[in-house]
Amino acid sequence: MVNRFRQLKSAWHTDSYNSSKMNHKTAIYYVTANNGYTELKINKKITKIPSVGNTMVQFDSNIKHRAVTQTNADRRVVININYYD
Numbered sequence: 245m246v247n248r249f250r251q252l253k254s255a256w257h258t259d260s261y262n263s264s265k266m267n268h269k270t271a272i273y274y275v276t277a278n279n280g281y282t283e284l285k286i287n288k289k290i291t292k293i294p295s296v297g298n299t300m301v302q303f304d305s306n307i308k309h310r311a312v313t314q315t316n317a318d319r320r321v322v323i324n325i326n327y328y329d
Contacts, residue, residue: 252313256285259326260306267329268305274298275321280314282322295320 259270277297284291285308314320
């Protein structure tokens with residue numbers, strides 16, 4: 245995501261594609277470090293996952309989440325991986 249000098253939040257979403265029968269997972273690999281982050285919403289509680297370079301977070305794909313853009317770097321680079329466990 246390109247720096248827009250203000251933090252923008254994407255819409256809440258899931259990466260679940262008929263995962264009721266399979267153990268569908270999401271992994272987000274943070275390539276770059278910046279002040280952007282990912283928010284997870286679990287039972288109305290919001291958890292903030294910071295964008296720390298060379299780290300990864302994994303969670304069930306039916307968990308609502310969204311991206312928040314950075315303001316302190318030109319780009320926020322992440323790799324989103326969806327897989328069956």
